[in-house]
Amino acid sequence: MTILVTAFDPFGGESLNPALEAVKALPSDIAGEKVVTVEVPTVFGKAIEAATAAIDEHQPSAVLCVGQAGGRFDITPERVAINIDDARIADNEGHQPIDKPVVEGAPPAYFATLPIKAMAQAIRDAGIPSSVSNSAGTFVCNHIMFGVLHHLATVGPHNVRGGFVHVPFIPEQTVAKPGQPSLSTETITKGLAAAIAAIVENERDVATVEGTTH
Amino acid sequence: MTILVTAFDPFGGESLNPALEAVKALPSDIAGEKVVTVEVPTVFGKAIEAATAAIDEHQPSAVLCVGQAGGRFDITPERVAINIDDARIADNEGHQPIDKPVVEGAPPAYFATLPIKAMAQAIRDAGIPSSVSNSAGTFVCNHIMFGVLHHLATVGPHNVRGGFVHVPFIPEQTVAKPGQPSLSTETITKGLAAAIAAIVENERDVATVEGTTH
Amino acid sequence: MTILVTAFDPFGGESLNPALEAVKALPSDIAGEKVVTVEVPTVFGKAIEAATAAIDEHQPSAVLCVGQAGGRFDITPERVAINIDDARIADNEGHQPIDKPVVEGAPPAYFATLPIKAMAQAIRDAGIPSSVSNSAGTFVCNHIMFGVLHHLATVGPHNVRGGFVHVPFIPEQTVAKPGQPSLSTETITKGLAAAIAAIVENERDVATVEGTTH
Amino acid sequence: MTILVTAFDPFGGESLNPALEAVKALPSDIAGEKVVTVEVPTVFGKAIEAATAAIDEHQPSAVLCVGQAGGRFDITPERVAINIDDARIADNEGHQPIDKPVVEGAPPAYFATLPIKAMAQAIRDAGIPSSVSNSAGTFVCNHIMFGVLHHLATVGPHNVRGGFVHVPFIPEQTVAKPGQPSLSTETITKGLAAAIAAIVENERDVATVEGTTH
Numbered sequence: 001m002t003i004l005v006t007a008f009d010p011f012g013g014e015s016l017n018p019a020l021e022a023v024k025a026l027p028s029d030i031a032g033e034k035v036v037t038v039e040v041p042t043v044f045g046k047a048i049e050a051a052t053a054a055i056d057e058h059q060p061s062a063v064l065c066v067g068q069a070g071g072r073f074d075i076t077p078e079r080v081a082i083n084i085d086d087a088r089i090a091d092n093e094g095h096q097p098i099d100k101p102v103v104e105g106a107p108p109a110y111f112a113t114l115p116i117k118a119m120a121q122a123i124r125d126a127g128i129p130s131s132v133s134n135s136a137g138t139f140v141c142n143h144i145m146f147g148v149l150h151h152l153a154t155v156g157p158h159n160v161r162g163g164f165v166h167v168p169f170i171p172e173q174t175v176a177k178p179g180q181p182s183l184s185t186e187t188i189t190k191g192l193a194a195a196i197a198a199i200v201e202n203e204r205d206v207a208t209v210e211g212t213t214h
Numbered sequence: 215m216t217i218l219v220t221a222f223d224p225f226g227g228e229s230l231n232p233a234l235e236a237v238k239a240l241p242s243d244i245a246g247e248k249v250v251t252v253e254v255p256t257v258f259g260k261a262i263e264a265a266t267a268a269i270d271e272h273q274p275s276a277v278l279c280v281g282q283a284g285g286r287f288d289i290t291p292e293r294v295a296i297n298i299d300d301a302r303i304a305d306n307e308g309h310q311p312i313d314k315p316v317v318e319g320a321p322p323a324y325f326a327t328l329p330i331k332a333m334a335q336a337i338r339d340a341g342i343p344s345s346v347s348n349s350a351g352t353f354v355c356n357h358i359m360f361g362v363l364h365h366l367a368t369v370g371p372h373n374v375r376g377g378f379v380h381v382p383f384i385p386e387q388t389v390a391k392p393g394q395p396s397l398s399t400e401t402i403t404k405g406l407a408a409a410i411a412a413i414v415e416n417e418r419d420v421a422t423v424e425g426t427t428h
Numbered sequence: 429m430t431i432l433v434t435a436f437d438p439f440g441g442e443s444l445n446p447a448l449e450a451v452k453a454l455p456s457d458i459a460g461e462k463v464v465t466v467e468v469p470t471v472f473g474k475a476i477e478a479a480t481a482a483i484d485e486h487q488p489s490a491v492l493c494v495g496q497a498g499g500r501f502d503i504t505p506e507r508v509a510i511n512i513d514d515a516r517i518a519d520n521e522g523h524q525p526i527d528k529p530v531v532e533g534a535p536p537a538y539f540a541t542l543p544i545k546a547m548a549q550a551i552r553d554a555g556i557p558s559s560v561s562n563s564a565g566t567f568v569c570n571h572i573m574f575g576v577l578h579h580l581a582t583v584g585p586h587n588v589r590g591g592f593v594h595v596p597f598i599p600e601q602t603v604a605k606p607g608q609p610s611l612s613t614e615t616i617t618k619g620l621a622a623a624i625a626a627i628v629e630n631e632r633d634v635a636t637v638e639g640t641t642h
Numbered sequence: 643m644t645i646l647v648t649a650f651d652p653f654g655g656e657s658l659n660p661a662l663e664a665v666k667a668l669p670s671d672i673a674g675e676k677v678v679t680v681e682v683p684t685v686f687g688k689a690i691e692a693a694t695a696a697i698d699e700h701q702p703s704a705v706l707c708v709g710q711a712g713g714r715f716d717i718t719p720e721r722v723a724i725n726i727d728d729a730r731i732a733d734n735e736g737h738q739p740i741d742k743p744v745v746e747g748a749p750p751a752y753f754a755t756l757p758i759k760a761m762a763q764a765i766r767d768a769g770i771p772s773s774v775s776n777s778a779g780t781f782v783c784n785h786i787m788f789g790v791l792h793h794l795a796t797v798g799p800h801n802v803r804g805g806f807v808h809v810p811f812i813p814e815q816t817v818a819k820p821g822q823p824s825l826s827t828e829t830i831t832k833g834l835a836a837a838i839a840a841i842v843e844n845e846r847d848v849a850t851v852e853g854t855t856h
Contacts, residue, residue, distance in 0.1 A: 008226070053223065069428035073821055079297050082323060082348070086425030098421045109296060109323035127814040129824070135349035138425035166428055171829055172769040179715055181823035182771070187813055207312045211300030211352035213226065214283035214380055287607055307454040332508055341600040346548070385615055395609035396557070401599055440855065497856035503753035508724050509778070510751060515855030526849045537724060537751035562724070563777035596856055635740045639728030641654065642711035642779035642808055 002034045003196055005059035006051050006061035008067050008140065011042035011092055018170040018180070019066040030193055031200040035059065042092045042140050044085060048102075048147030055151065055160070062114065062161045062199050063148055066192065067141035069166035073181045074129035075191045077116035078136040078164040081146035082109045086138035102146040110149035114163030115198060115205035122198035127193040128183070132210040136164055165195060216248045217410055218274035220265050222354065225256035225306055234282040234385040236402035240410030244407055245414040250274065255345060256306045256354050258299055262316075263311050267366065269374070276328065276375045276413050277362055280406065281355035283380035284387070287395045288343035290407040291330035292350040292378040295360035296323045300352035310378040316360040324363035328377030329419035336412035342397070346424040350378055379409060430462045430626055432488035434479050436568065437493050439520055443515040446598040448565035450616035458621055459628040464488065469566050470520045472513055476530075476575030483579065483588070489578055490542065490589045490627050494620065495569035498601070501609045502557035503619040505544035506564040506592040509574035510537045514566035523590035530574040540591030543626060544634035545551040547568035547593070550626035556611070560638040564592055595622060644704035645838055648693050648710050650782065653734055655838035660812040661708040664830035672835055673842040678702065684734045684782050686727060690789030691743075697793065697802070704756065704803045704841050705790055708834065709783035711808035714816070715823045716771035717833045719758035720778040721808040723788035724751045728780035733779045744788040752791035754777035754805030756839060757847035761807070770833040772827070774852040780804055807837060 007023035010016050023037050040050040056064060069076065083106050116132050121202050125132035129199040136142040145164035151163050167188045174180040183191075221237035224230050237251050250272050254264040269277060283290065297320050299311040330346050337344035350356040359378035366376050381397040397405075435451035438444050451465050462540035464486050468478040485493060497504065511534050513525040538566035544560050564570040579588050597610040611619075665679050677740060678700050683694040696839050709855035725748050727739040758774050765772035771782065778784040787806035794804050809830045816822045825833075 023350055023800050049328070055390075055399075067428070072428070073816070073823055080296075080323070082294050082325075084293075084325070088423060088425045088427055098423065098425075099419075105324055108325060109294070109321075110323060111296075111298070117700060124817045127817060129813055129816045129820070129822075131820060133349075133427075134352060135347075135426075137428035138293075138348060139427040141428055173773055174715070174771045175769060176764045178771070178773060180771075181715055182825070183813060184829050186828065207315075209302060209310075209312065211312075212349075213304045213353040213750045214281070214349075214351035214355055253632045283455050287602070287609055338603045341603060342605070343599055343608075345606060349540055374567070385557055385611060388501070388557045389552045389555060392559060394557075397610070398612045400614065401612050415608060472759055485799070493728075494835060495856070498854070499805075507726075510722050510753075512721075512753070516851060516853045516855055524851075526825075526851065526853075527847075535751075536749055536753060537722070539724075539726070539750060561777075562780060563775075563856075566721075566776060566853035567855040569856055634740075637738075637740065639730045639740075639780035640777075641730055641781040642709070642714070 002036055002058050002060040003199065004054055004058050005035060005037045006040045006044045006065045006125060008040055011034050012089055014173060017068050018185065018188060019068050019167050021185045022064050022167060022192055023188040026193060030103060031197040033200050035196065043141055044091050044095050044140060047140050047144040051144055051148050052151045061161060063143050064196065065148060065164045069167055070169045071180060072166060072168045074131055075188065076131055076133035076166045077119045077164060079110060079116055079132055080089060080109050080111050080143055081136055081142050081149055083107065085143055088139065090102065091140055102143050103150050105151050110146060110153065112163030113161040115202035116163060117208050118198045118202040118206045119195040119211045121212060122194040123138045123191040125183050126190055126194040128187055130191065133166060135213060216250055216272050216274040217413065218268055218272050218277045219249060219251045220254045220279045222256045226303055228387060231282050232399065232402060233282050233381050235399045236381060236406055237280050239403040241399055245411040246382055247414050249410065258305050258309050258311060261354050261358040265358055265362050266365045274374060278410065279358050279362060279378045282379055284383045284393060286380060286382045286423060288345055289337050289402065290345055290347035290380045291333045292326060292380060293330055293346055293348050294323050294325050295350055295356050295363055297321065297360060298352055299357055300351065305354055311320060316357050317364050324360060326377030326395065327375040329416035330377060331422050331424045332412045332416040332420045333409040334424060337405045337410040340404055340408040341399055342346060344405065347380060348426060378413050384393065430464050430486050430488040431627065432482055432491045433463060433465045434468045434493045436468055436470045440517055442601060444495050446613065446616060447595050448622055449613045450595060450636045451494050451633050453613065454621060457534055459625040459629050463624065467576055472519050472523050472525060472568060472571055475568050475572040475640050479572055480579045488588060489598060492624065493572050493576060495559050495594055498597045499608060500594060500596045502559055503551050503616065504559055504561035504594045505542060506546045506573060506594060507544055507562050508537050508539050508558055509564055509570050509577055511535065511574060512566055513571055518568065530571050530608040531578050534578050538574060541589040542591030543630035545638045546626045546630040546634045546637050547623040548638060550622040551619040554618055554622040558619065561594060562640060569594065643680050643752055644700050644702040645841065646655055646696055646732060647679045647707045648682045648707045650682055650684045656815060658712050659808045661809050662709050663827045663854060664809060664834055665708050667827065667835050668833040668835060671787060672684065675842050677838065678712060686737050686739060686785055687734050689782050689786040693712060693786055693790050695855040698777055698840040700733055700804060703777050706838065707790060707806045709808055712811045713822060714808060714810045717765050717830065718773055718775035718808045718810060719756060719761045719776065720787060721758055721774055722751050722753050723774050723778055723784050725749065725783055725788060726780055730781065733782055743791050744785050748792050752788060755803040756805030757844035758805060759850050759852045760844040760848045764832040764836040768836040770829055772833065776854060799837045
């Protein structure tokens with residue numbers, strides 16, 4: 001059995017992407033499953049293509065996409081992807097779609113099929129702050145999450161679970177950004193490993209209190 | 215023509231709800247439209263019933279629901295409502311649903327049909343900070359937004375636009391909450407009036423940059 | 429009896445200074461005392477000269493200097509001024525002193541002689557967030573506070589109390605600054621009036637818990 | 643030559659103190675100097691006694707006290723200690739002084755004699771966020787900094803430099819504190835080592851822009 005983990009290349013003027021740095025440092029086996037990591041481009045369209053090609057190649061039992069959420073304080077499994085591309089900045093090939101569907105004719109949203117609450121709890125049990133997020137934004141992170149979940153729901157394979165986790169900046173990135181939180185690469189890697197173990201160990205999610213009032 | 219504006223009663227231990235205070239102070243006419251305001255209970259199910267009853271009674275051309283988002287810095291039109299109730303706290307009748315659909319069998323999400331970007335711009339043009347939000351949370355605010363949009367999409371009337379705006383705490387509420395932002399009731403009322411004028415003046419939304427990377 | 433209130437002109441690229449806007453709107457009498465307001469330049473040296481000239485002219489019973497602290501959430505009476513000018517940005521005449529004493533040979537610091545804890549409590553009693561701050565920074569705000577307290581301690585008149593209050597941005601300023609808190613001009617004026625009443629009513633400060641762990 | 647580094651035991655309900663954890667992991671030699679670390683109690687009076695006893699015993703060339711500043715985003719060398727104890731919470735022996743001098747009859751403040759700007763720059767050069775802080779609060783951190791600087795200025799030895807650095811929470815502490823920033827113990831240790839090297843390498847501080855407007 002294989003867990004496929006994707007991470008984006010740097011974007012938005014950054015020289016590194018903490019998601020990619022942390023994912024590259026993951027162990028090759030977690031909770032008895034093989035971990036395969038793939039770098040994907042921060043480019044609308046191509047990000048989904050790279051992820052679905054990796055799904056076809058590796059035939060994983062679960063897919064976890066990982067991306068940077070600069071400004072967040074903790075590691076955040078995402079609950080839902082919405083069917084919209086609405087870019088604040090241009091992607092790495094200069095595209096900046098405004099209010100376009102990720103997939104024309106697809107549903108308005110997909111909920112993650114990974115056990116997001118169990119993942120957040122496992123990360124916290126590892127001594128690392130974590131919470132469930134209800135928005136992956138409207139850029140390439142939401143885009144790949146939507147695209148992967150749509151692919152799994154339509155093309156399949158249908159029993160494969162998928163989802164997304166956002167991670168904060170690492171300290172190196174915040175040296176020139178006063179007042180921005182960070183977690184170290186080692187901390188993020190440890191948190192992602194705990195989340196992956198929770199994916200393996202929880203076929204279904206737990207029904208705990210992780211919601212938000214807004 | 216009538217704009218229907220709903221606001222919740224206080225919840226979560228607060229003695230007032232800034233949304234309700236601000237909505238009660240709205241003028242009765244904005245941009246040539248009649249403004250009708252209705253207080254709705256912070257209770258799963260009953261909130262939607264109160265809103266849809268008011269729609270039936272007042273036959274508005276647009277519905278704007280307003281709620282408190284303690285901790286936010288600005289007034290935030292919401293982009294999307296998701297089909298899930300996942301309460302962090304109990305509602306005002308003690309119900310705390312965990313991972314239940316708002317409406318069984320309904321779509322996973324509805325996008326607001328109000329011109330959210332034009333509203334955010336109009337609020338800013340009035341000198342008040344505003345941005346489009348991509349999550350209304352998983353409590354009664356998201357619940358009423360989803361319920362109203364589902365009602366308009368299924369029962370109708372179908373040409374009526376709907377959506378939600380979250381507003382920050384007011385200063386009175388933050389006296390005992392160091393480090394929490396606020397806007398005064400007067401400022402929020404002025405911002406909501408600008409947003410309502412934008413609803414009247416923009417049949418369709420503008421295609422401006424209001425997205426977020428996460 | 430007269431309370432002298434100073435406020436700075438705009439600086440740092442801002443088109444207005446919330447301290448000045450709020451101070452200009454103060455009533456001319458508070459708690460039976462006459463309130464005299466004076467605009468002072470955001471310029472090292474000249475700010476102190478303008479304040480001490482106003483002291484000589486108006487012979488007040490207390491001096492309250494007011495300045496902008498962009499990024500703060502509440503109205504903050506300052507506890508202490510330190511004998512250093514260390515400018516992050518140039519003042520309004522292009523001067524940017526680095527690690528220079530405000531007054532050569534003067535003590536390392538002066539504590540405010542206004543009742544800062546009673547002022548913070550009075551502001552909160554008016555429904556407005558407030559706390560005692562332990563640093564007025566190292567720019568012109570700290571500079572004028574130090575200069576005024578040094579003047580009152582050396583030249584006199586010796587029974588005149590002095591101090592400084594920092595106020596947040598107003599909403600107009602934060603429209604282009606996402607994630608920055610603000611209070612409206614009306615709210616700040618109301619808070620300053622409450623603080624001035626507390627100055628009149630409290631010859632000595634109260635011994636309440638207003639300290640910070642760091 | 644020896645650098646003496648002190649760190650407090652846990653306080654305020656915490657089960658650990660990140661300053662202590664990080665200091666214990668420091669190497670025994672930095673930039674050719676011997677590093678001696680001492681744990682001090684979070685108790686008014688006893689903290690200073692423990693620090694000055696360690697100065698007498700180890701005859702260091704510099705003294706660096708380290709403490710926790712929960713809520714800060716970066717590692718912050720402190721510019722100044724003020725002559726006041728004003729406790730928000732009780733210390734570890736239940737004392738909570740309100741508006742008492744640290745040392746009766748001593749000056750109102752002492753500026754750090756360590757090269758605080760060079761230290762902040764060295765920490766940033768190590769890829770870790772850092773800035774100069776202008777307030778060490780009014781609790782035991784400010785207290786020990788004032789007490790040590792007063793001891794060095796009066797009792798001596800007079801050529802010994804002294805100061806204080808505040809460090810953020812570590813991730814373990816923020817698991818139950820949503821929205822609080824942290825840095826890992828490893829990151830903090832690395833930052834402190836860089837700061838100590840800067841102490842060794844900079845007899846005098848650099849004249850760079852590190853001030854704040856407030």
